[in-house]
Amino acid sequence: MLAPLALLIERVVGYPPVLLGLVGHPVTWMGALIGWLEARLNQGGRRRAKGVLMLALLLGSCLAASLLIVAATRRVPFGWVAEAVLASSLLAQKELGRAVKLVADKLGLSLASGREAVSRIVGRDPDALDESGVAKAAIESLAESTSDGVVAPLFWLFVAGLPGIVLYKAINTADSMVGHRDRRYGEFGWASARLDDAVNWIPARLTALLVAGAAFLTRRTDPEGAWSTALRDARKHASPNAGWPEAAFAGALHISLGGPRAYGGEVHELPAFGEGRAELAASDILSALVLYWVAMNLLLGIAIGLGLALWRFV
Template identity: 60%
Template sequence: MSFIPPLALLLERWLGYPPRLTDAIGHPVIWIGRFITFMEKGVDKRERTPSQRRDAGIFTLGLLLLVTLVVALMVQQLLRSLPFGWVLEILVATPFLAQKELGRAVEAVATALRTSLEAGRESVSHIVGRDPQALDEAGAARAAIETLAESTSDGVVAPWFWLVVFGLPGIALYKAINTADSMIGHMNERYRDYGWAAAKLDDLVNWLPARLTAILVIAACFITPHASPSKAWAAARRDASKHESPNAGWPEAAFAGALGFKLGGPRSYDGELVDLPSFGDGKSALVGSDILRALVLYRSTLNVLLGLSVVVALLVWVA
């Protein structure tokens, strides 16, 4: 049914994934993560050569995707055989989207910063991998906004995109790839070889959604107070390619330009200062209220995405 994607967006944005459900049965991302951890313990042996470890990573990813595809196809076939099974298909698709939880987690940082810097650091530590104790208020605010921008792409737009293209198997496979990348797709000594396939495939499946996200952010500027579509477009074109990821720079630069912020720059990971490029040419001394401005743009972007989803559904239905 062509209207499953917009209805899934609406339902997930309204309800999210209930914490009680997570406590009772877990979450699809948790299940995927456990499978990846189980496979890593079994096949990623340190004494293997780099080539062997890369092959082990390819095997892990391939098996993960095969299992995910089989389960998703079986669930989809079962649901479509039931009366009003499309309603259940919407419910099954919603956990793979992250609109509500992403907004809640980022807003929590703004709320915590109003209490104290320590509270802000604690809150931001739940959504970023950098050292929270090395962050001042501006650093914590930038970290929250950068996470919001990047996750708008890989937590919302990309899973929606693959739901539209390939249905329930598409969104499930995307989430499996993205989870694998977040767990093992790192360029450090431990995962450089074993996580190579996960990182490369994640880059591939996010290539178009990341650029679509930037376009959606630019469009959202027209309905967001004090947001500039022209500056968002200019920053995305100028700065997106600076990012070490071929995709993450697009939404991050678009957010920075739209809001007149300067995001990115040096940050600390495990006590080591990493000099990263900047996105946008606005103010970098951000505060908690700037996170709230970014959230307004985020919610406008979700509205534009919902509108696009309805248009796509109507076109498919008419065709």
């Protein structure tokens, strides 16, 4: 019951701001270690090998820490509850929903406010976005983060307990920091990017199924469109995984996501996902959030069912 309890705790409590101010967040600790290693290893020759070394040191440190925690909690009654509390800090359903809702609220006030809010959750140039661009960016972030912020860490928590979710978040954080195809990180971040693709392969496709299932339970959404769009359009994405949740959301909501994006003043032509409306507004973000929370309710129900089955038969 570790995984469903962690999901429920994060859903209700989130990560307390007071705790964040006092000790930071586990992901920021991972990021600090990645930054320290990158500054010392990402120079000179053989950068791909050095990137592999960085990743090995990161994962070895995280695995050792998580195994020590598990060993300590298993010595006390109901220690698994403490593990669930710790694991909940590596899930992001509550904060993700809050951050995307803020974009909808701010966009409803003004374009400038919407741009400022969406800049907190996406890396693209906010000043290049019109109202539809802000709405698209928020929904695309919601879709992708449903996979790598909730479904994937929960999947690896089920598979390998606390060490599984810790290692997943370490890999995902490394990819977000150094897994870029540019001059600085192209070689050094190669291993982080490839491993992130591997650990997200199953969860991304499960997320598309989850979204299609949630669409069955949500008014004015299209479950068949969610899955068929994912099957048709996911492969268009440069990532082997990110296209699945984005296409599923697009198909379920009868909208079009993707298209041109601006990063660092340079416009990148990206494929479109879905064949619905391309001009979006704040109301479309709210519709996506309704679908998201239904998906989270469905995920919690599935997690409880799996948890009970494993507790009973394993």
